[in-house]
Amino acid sequence: MPYSPNKREVDAVKLRPPPKLSIVVPCFNEEESLPLLLEGITKLNDILVKAEQISEPLTLVLVDDGSSDNTWSLISNIKSSFNIQGVKLSRNSGHQSALLAGLMQAQGDIMISMDADLQDDPIAAVQMVERFRQGDEIVFGVRASRTTDSFFKRTSAHCYYRLLSVFGVELIPNHADYRLMSAKARDALAMFGESNVYLRGLIHRLGFKSSIVTYNRAARVAGESKYNMRRMVGLAIDGVTSFSVRPLRLITLFGFCVASISFFAIVYAWVGWMAGAVVPGWTSLILPIYFLGGAHLVALGVIGEYIGKIYTETKARPQFIIDTKIHTNAKLDDHAE
Template sequence: MRKIPVLYIVIPCYNEEEVLPVTAPMFLDKIHALAQKGAVSGESRILFVDDGSRDNTWKIICSLAEQDEHFMGISQSRNRGHQNAVLAGLMEARSRCDITISIDCDGQDDINAMDEMVARYMEGFEVVYGVRSRRDTDTFFKKYTAQLFYRLLNWMGAEVVYNHADYRLISSLVLDELAEFKEVNIFLRGLVPLVGFKSTQVYYERSERMAGKSHYPLSKMLSLAADGITSLSVKPIRMISMLGFAVSLLSFLMIVWIIVQFFTGKTVQGWASTCAIVCFVCGIQLICTGVIGEYIGKIYLETKARPRYIISDRTYETGETAREEKSGGPDGRTAAR
């Protein structure tokens, strides 16, 4: 039987000044409720990660931390994207707790699913994925593009949990292993399954955003899909090889046909067929070059090994020794690779 765990709820924030005052009390109530029924320790905390917001998000986080010790916050030196913000919070929390639950701050994910997540952890699971049971609140376009997103990722070889975003419980054991993954191009939905360990799923219904506006339009979804595929799969490169072979075979057959037609005297001069073939081959070449270029770009970023996040400020002090161990110096600045 496992001991009562210390839970850190990790919440990435970017320009969330409208929604934070609404959802922060909800997270606090949930921490208190879990602690009161003995599901988690009273030392559990809520860790906000400000992802370089341009509004008053960080000021609100600091105010919350002053009002209640259960609120904590770290601020990144600039905006580095949702996935890096989640990772920063997980790595900051892993030495302080037994389990983390990452969740967005907009109130769309059902926080009551945390009860079942913690219960599954107590049963022996190290990772618990929060999975949407329905998509009734989505528009027709959003619903079917999201489904296409998950199917495309799995078809391309990126192992992801269907209808799971970033609402998940991860134990400190798994976080320690996740810290060994050093890639700069982060796609946590695919990385966490790669780590392994015993996992399960908890289903919940997602509601409308409580305030503010979504920061994940179609363009970001497409970018996330591209990152997931190119970071976790080489299948597109193999598809290009197969396509190149098929086009080469077709071209060879075309050459044979042209020679036969020439010697039988049936050749007819014309530019339409020539232009069609040239445009087709050039289009294939450009697409293949673009995909290969995407991989080369990823390789370029990985070889530079830049920090995945840089923490510029915290709402709390951890002591000089702990701070120096984390940052490599006495200035309290954390650069993670």
């Protein structure tokens, strides 16, 4: 009787070989978080190496996004059982640009991006690597719940995803920037030459085979969040204006509605004038002027946001400029470029 392998054996045959892994972490004033981050990454590396899920010790890519504290000094002097790649940007370019810089500099078969504050559980990356070996090109880390967030943060996050959905932006709810990308997906991402970078939307649009891994997001281990209300609002605006023209169409629709109402108002006023029933008063005149004036300013603001993006894109300035790169092999000495 011929041998018939069971399902587990068939799945094992289909697995990709253990990949070479890079962990990409953008850092901005993270001197308090870095030692704890290294502990978490060390545990992850030990698990993956022992389970033979990766072909060699991982590489940790730390991107200093113009920090004003001792973040770069710490990065430059890290000694660990895995490889360290330090990238220092010439100035603060923003979280998304710093993350993109790290992805473009990373080497290996797969890259996992995460934040330095350890709110993203590093051990969840084990399951991400497994999903890659099973055939996925992108694996999104999604929060299982928001119990650690304040009421305001939970409410604003819900409104954020709801707003983007209304404007036609395709996103995965409760997914930030904790994800795995294959080298194939990263190279496809590099083809986008946009200056206004919104990775959550761009990566979702790549179209490769993907899956979701859920995890429990912890409280920040040290330091303070760099995403204040201004940055959150800016990120939401970037998400909408980078992937949707629906706000412009809504302005057009609103214009047609106002024009229709104005037409009937004109007919009503003309009929009243013909009948001699004109009621004098400034309220009926001033209120529409105020309303339309405010609506015009809002419309001009939305249009200006899009024009500003066009202006930025046409200049084609680089998203980031690299000042220094440092490579530290687990068995060799440092050298800088």
